[in-house]
Amino acid sequence: xxxxxxxxDLHSLVTGRRFLLGGVEIPAEKGELGHSDGxxxxxxxxxxxxxxxxxxxxxxxxPPQDPAWKDADSLVLLRSAYGKALEAGWRLVNLxxxxxxxxxxxxxxxxxxxxxxxxxxxxxxxxVFVKGKTAEGLGIVGGGLAVEALATALxxxxxxxxxxxxxxxxxxxx
Numbered sequence: 001x002x003x004x005x006x007x008x009d010l011h012s013l014v015t016g017r018r019f020l021l022g023g024v025e026i027p028a029e030k031g032e033l034g035h036s037d038g039x040x041x042x043x044x045x046x047x048x049x050x051x052x053x054x055x056x057x058x059x060x061x062x063p064p065q066d067p068a069w070k071d072a073d074s075l076v077l078l079r080s081a082y083g084k085a086l087e088a089g090w091r092l093v094n095l096x097x098x099x100x101x102x103x104x105x106x107x108x109x110x111x112x113x114x115x116x117x118x119x120x121x122x123x124x125x126x127x128v129f130v131k132g133k134t135a136e137g138l139g140i141v142g143g144g145l146a147v148e149a150l151a152t153a154l155x156x157x158x159x160x161x162x163x164x165x166x167x168x169x170x171x172x173x174x
Contacts, residue, residue, distance in 0.1 A: 005052025106132025
């Protein structure tokens with residue numbers, strides 16, 4: 001069986017905070033405001049994985065009202081959420097992400113972000129892709145007031161159909 005999940009997140013940008021994407025700190029004048037460390041990309045990826053596995057969402061598992069998650073490392077949350085998907089029998093096939101912001105430019109940091117996410121998800125970096133886009137000066141993202149991220153995850157689980165019949169995806173049992 002295969003499933004896709006879509007994750008989205010948006011964070012305000014403020015001075016005095018780090019700008020994190022997928023666990024990689026990027027030099028910037030402003031960083032993401034959030035209850036945790038604010039890593040907008042890690043949050044979107046977490047929701048994409050949880051959605052594909054039908055296991056809830058980031059706000060349900062790690063509520064911002066809970067002081068336990070104050071300034072939490074978003075990669076720890078991502079690893080925990082993916083662990084729940086693994087326990088349910090799912091594994092990541094690929095992850096495709098888009099980060100939308102005016103500054104900083106993402107391209108110089110893309111490979112480091114891909115490697116960071118791949119390491120957390122225990123997949124080859126070739127299974128993870130990240131694109132940087134701008135909002136062309138439009139809206140709160142285009143005005144430099146926020147950063148937005150989207151992620152789509154493809155998960156697979158080698159479920160066997162009832163009765164052990166051949167599966168069109170996985171083939172016959174030996």
